[in-house]
Amino acid sequence: MSSKSRPPAGGLGFQAMNIDLGALVDGSSGGVVMARLAAYARPVDEGSPYCVVNDYVATAMGMAMGASVPPGTLVKLGSEWGFLSLGFGERGKRPPPADFEEVALERPWEATGVVVLDQWIANSDRHDGNLAYMSSLGVAAFDHDQALFGACPPDKGEESLRQTINRRVSGHELAPHLKTIEHVQSWIKRAQSISRLELKRIVWACVHADLLSRPEGESLVDFLEHRQLNIDRFIKESYSEFTGIAAWTLDANGGE
Template sequence: MWRGLAHVFVKAQRTTGSRLILHEYLAARLANYLGIPVPFGEISSLPGNREAWVSGITSRDGKVLPPSTYDELMKSDRHILTGIFVFDQWIFNADRHEMNLVWSEDIGLWAIDHELAFCGDREGEERSEWFGECTLQPLGMTHLRRLGLTEEDLAPWISIIRTNGKSYAERALKSAHKRGLVSQRVSREYISFLTSRAKLIESFLKRGITGKPPRRAIPAPDDPQLF
């Protein structure tokens, strides 16, 4: 075994907002429990007493691997792409677009960039009030229908989230608490949020399949035409 240097992708904690690292950490754990490829990543210290989220999905020269289009991914990675969409619905990640997916023929499809999941990262708001706004709110996902995804495509992912969502949430938040990323009180709010959405995941996604507009849908900030 050798120790050396490697190129990694670094996201530093901002001075505004306080949940970037927590959200990346939770998303990576939850996704890997489900079998969805998300760079596992780790917390790292930076100069100036700052923390960052560090992951290693880059090419040899340090460049992030290029994205592919949804239509191309439907041909090469339909099952995983479907899982990513279902995962986004569960964790309320409205910031999914083609530029925060990475793909290569060697490793296939990976999802990145989850700091705005769990209803976003707002400064100075009580988490319970924040979750109260979106726990029962489906993300609008009419692109599921446009891409030709069916209930049969979604069913395996829905099943695992409905069956295991609560236990996965508990495991991920327990781990985050041990690392000092979240208090026990706030952990319980995340667990309640994820447990509630796991129970409703099928009804949320059927709205995207049928093309019916979801209640109080939130558009994706960077790619509104998909929603």
């Protein structure tokens, strides 16, 4: 099936996760079975104090807009909160590094979603080690610990957000390999359909877990909302990087 005829996939289904099914649960009337999951945990790192927040919030944004990110959540890792993400792949094996040209050619819908997500969350750390593709399962974008606050020092989160709030992600690895921009506006609309109330609900999970202060939480919500409204501008400002697209139609002035 060609990329043109392939129907868009709405993110990752659980069939793409590393799950082994076991025996039926005693007393279950609905066929519920035990499951063993392959998952990855990110604890708080003193050298990158916002890494758990970055990964959790970025993943939640991706899940909310339907992008191809493995499901993840905050969990208690011992006495502290960390981030847990389901593993993508088959039979507990980590997939090989992604070939960006192959992803863009065979899965343009999902690839475009990753580009839009990364512009929204200010993630300039997309590489073949945190983007996976298996033709039998789909695309998975993960490890967003360098997005949002980045690797800024403790108590410098608000300053970091102020510095990057209007900074577009330049040199995205997928941009030169995309052959169509027909999916860009659909993904932007998906991202912009997420309300401020939902943004605050996601961020406030980090505040309640003492991973963020209340001022940092408010600043992050404002940051996400501002960038959410400016994704279109960030994409247009990047038009020269989409070298594989013959006709640029997002901006009548060619992005200038």
